[in-house]
Amino acid sequence: MSHRSGFITILIAACVLSYSCSQRKKEEPPMHEQKNNVSIDSKNDLLPWLDSLERRYELACIQMGTANWNSYSKEAPYDLDAAKAALGKIFLDSAVRGMLDEWLRRSPSLADKPLARRLEMWHRCFIGGAIYADPDIAKRENALQQIITNFQRKLDDKPVTRAEISNLIRQERRQARRQKLWSVESQVSAVAAESLIALVKLRNEKARAFGFPNYYSLVLHLQAIDEQWLLKTLDSLEKQTHEAFASFIATSSRKLHVSEVGPWDFEYALREAVSLPDKYFLSDSVFEILHRFQKGIGFNVDSLSIKEVVKDIPYGGLSLAVNIPSDSRFLVNPTKGKGFYATAFHEYGHSLKAVHTHVEYPILKGYEWIPGAQCAAYEEGVAEMHGEFTDDSLWLATFTNAKPKQIEKYMKGRGLPTLYRLRRLLKDFAIEYAMYKDPNQDMRKVEYEMYERYLLIDLPDSEPHQFAASIWYTSYPCYYQNYILAAMIATQIQEALTNKFGETKSTNHELADFMIKYLYETGEKLEWIERIRNATGKSLEPGAYLRKLGIERSRLLTKE
Numbered sequence: 198m199s200h201r202s203g204f205i206t207i208l209i210a211a212c213v214l215s216y217s218c219s220q221r222k223k224e225e226p227p228m229h230e231q232k233n234n235v236s237i238d239s240k241n242d243l244l245p246w247l248d249s250l251e252r253r254y255e256l257a258c259i260q261m262g263t264a265n266w267n268s269y270s271k272e273a274p275y276d277l278d279a280a281k282a283a284l285g286k287i288f289l290d291s292a293v294r295g296m297l298d299e300w301l302r303r304s305p306s307l308a309d310k311p312l313a314r315r316l317e318m319w320h321r322c323f324i325g326g327a328i329y330a331d332p333d334i335a336k337r338e339n340a341l342q343q344i345i346t347n348f349q350r351k352l353d354d355k356p357v358t359r360a361e362i363s364n365l366i367r368q369e370r371r372q373a374r375r376q377k378l379w380s381v382e383s384q385v386s387a388v389a390a391e392s393l394i395a396l397v398k399l400r401n402e403k404a405r406a407f408g409f410p411n412y413y414s415l416v417l418h419l420q421a422i423d424e425q426w427l428l429k430t431l432d433s434l435e436k437q438t439h440e441a442f443a444s445f446i447a448t449s450s451r452k453l454h455v456s457e458v459g460p461w462d463f464e465y466a467l468r469e470a471v472s473l474p475d476k477y478f479l480s481d482s483v484f485e486i487l488h489r490f491q492k493g494i495g496f497n498v499d500s501l502s503i504k505e506v507v508k509d510i511p512y513g514g515l516s517l518a519v520n521i522p523s524d525s526r527f528l529v530n531p532t533k534g535k536g537f538y539a540t541a542f543h544e545y546g547h548s549l550k551a552v553h554t555h556v557e558y559p560i561l562k563g564y565e566w567i568p569g570a571q572c573a574a575y576e577e578g579v580a581e582m583h584g585e586f587t588d589d590s591l592w593l594a595t596f597t598n599a600k601p602k603q604i605e606k607y608m609k610g611r612g613l614p615t616l617y618r619l620r621r622l623l624k625d626f627a628i629e630y631a632m633y634k635d636p637n638q639d640m641r642k643v644e645y646e647m648y649e650r651y652l653l654i655d656l657p658d659s660e661p662h663q664f665a666a667s668i669w670y671t672s673y674p675c676y677y678q679n680y681i682l683a684a685m686i687a688t689q690i691q692e693a694l695t696n697k698f699g700e701t702k703s704t705n706h707e708l709a710d711f712m713i714k715y716l717y718e719t720g721e722k723l724e725w726i727e728r729i730r731n732a733t734g735k736s737l738e739p740g741a742y743l744r745k746l747g748i749e750r751s752r753l754l755t756k757e
């Protein structure tokens with residue numbers, strides 16, 4: 198895909214895969230004997246014991262990272278199941294969990310900040326790890342994933358793939374035919390809906406066992422995302438983009454000569470979205486330009502332990518922090534144009550963070566495997582901060598031969614696809630969030646409501662539901678907000694860089710120190726929210742993202 202909005206979907210999808218592929222085939226929990234006699238009476242005994250637990254945890258993470266790397270790079274044989282079992286085993290020991298929780302309760306009296314933070318992170322990881330290693334969830338998840346991935350879609354009684362549909366719908370001139378193409382997904386939803394709802398109920402049940410009202414709340418808690426803040430933020434994004442989206446619909450209706458715009462019309466309406474020509478982003482030069490740029494902003498590119506591999510993989514790119522900070526690797530798919538550059542920059546951003554994390558304790562290094570050990574939205578956001586450079590007019594003027602007029606035109610035109618993508622993400626989030634709140638409600642009705650609220654579309658009653666067709670709800674649950682938060686994080690940091698470095702933003706060698714100090718080196722010693730605040734001088738908010746969308750917030754000047 199040549200356009201950025203499509204590109205982000207792909208690259209974050211890839212990172213999601215690396216983040217949660219460990220969830221794909223969950224093994225039965227190992228039937229190992231638990232040490233039930235763990236008892237530690239003093240802080241002096243606790244520290245060496247915790248150190249050794251963390252060494253074991255880190256070795257398991259390294260094993261997992263290596264197996265994952267080899268599964269994609271095919272550099273060496275690998276055993277993903279064994280790696281997952283070794284990691285999962287750590288989190289099935291309820292005696293250890295009970296003791297760590299007991300020490301967490303006592304931690305306010307210990308007056309030891311790093312220790313308190315380690316105990317807090319272990320507490321989260323024991324919840325995340327229990328879900329990670331849960332055989333019931335894994336079984337249902339895998340079964341439903343099989344149903345969805347193996348499903349044979351049909352169009353006019355002939356087999357058709359999802360990719361074919363998405364290509365056709367972009368080009369089809371007749372609206373009725375576009376609607377027919379769009380409706381194909383409901384075939385998948387029809388066979389998956391019942392199992393998805395059952396899976397949602399099971400996840401909720403497990404979450405309630407940990408004291409959460411539902412699974413969505415648990416997932417947000419593990420990543421330190423405040424649920425009320427999130428809802429408020431997404432609501433504000435909806436309100437502030439409402440008018441612009443309504444006007445896009447009105448324009449599309451005129452342009453496409455249709456009396457009523459449907460969801461099947463969006464891709465067609467956006468088919469001519471502005472993009473910069475591929476010739477300004479030669480594939481052969483990607484690493485040369487990437488290195489030149491990163492050196493320019495102050496990174497010691499030549500001495501960093503980052504391994505780069507170009508290889509045909511099913512995603513745009515994939516980055517793995519195998520051993521933090523001494524071994525980080527990434528793969529990029531040899532695609533074309535600006536999207537290829539943005540992916541390489543994004544993946545390199547992941548690696549830069551890994552090799553500049555300076556934390557003594559493994560549980561605070563932010564390994565990606567166990568839910569709760571990092572915040573995915575933050576990880577994606579600070580990686581995307583690097584991807585964002587390829588979308589910055591100054592960067593484009595400095596590092597490509599694109600003409601000023603082309604850059605200007607691109608800057609003006611990129612808003613609409615991004616706006617549509619945001620509204621769609623809001624819709625996808627809202628459906629899933631409502632589903633976990635009450636899996637017994639009429640989900641077809643919920644889906645209709647969300648189409649109306651976020652895409653401003655009145656679906657005809659004859660359209661069956663589609664919500665269960667999405668593989669995301671099955672395999673990467675409760676993830677949609679991360680796309681939005683990551684975009685907010687990337688744009689807010691970029692804006693802070695502009696404020697601090699001005700015209701030299703793409704070339705000032707002090708940028709690296711800034712990124713290392715505020716965004717990388719502390720790892721999970723600090724909550725991600727604090728890292729954003731330290732780097733940008735304010736809490737995460739939608740302003741910068743809205744400004745990138747071309748939507749000015751006049752309220753900003755008077756209120757807030």
Ligand SMILES: [Zn+2]
Nearest residue numbers: 209212577580
């Ligand atoms: Zn990523």
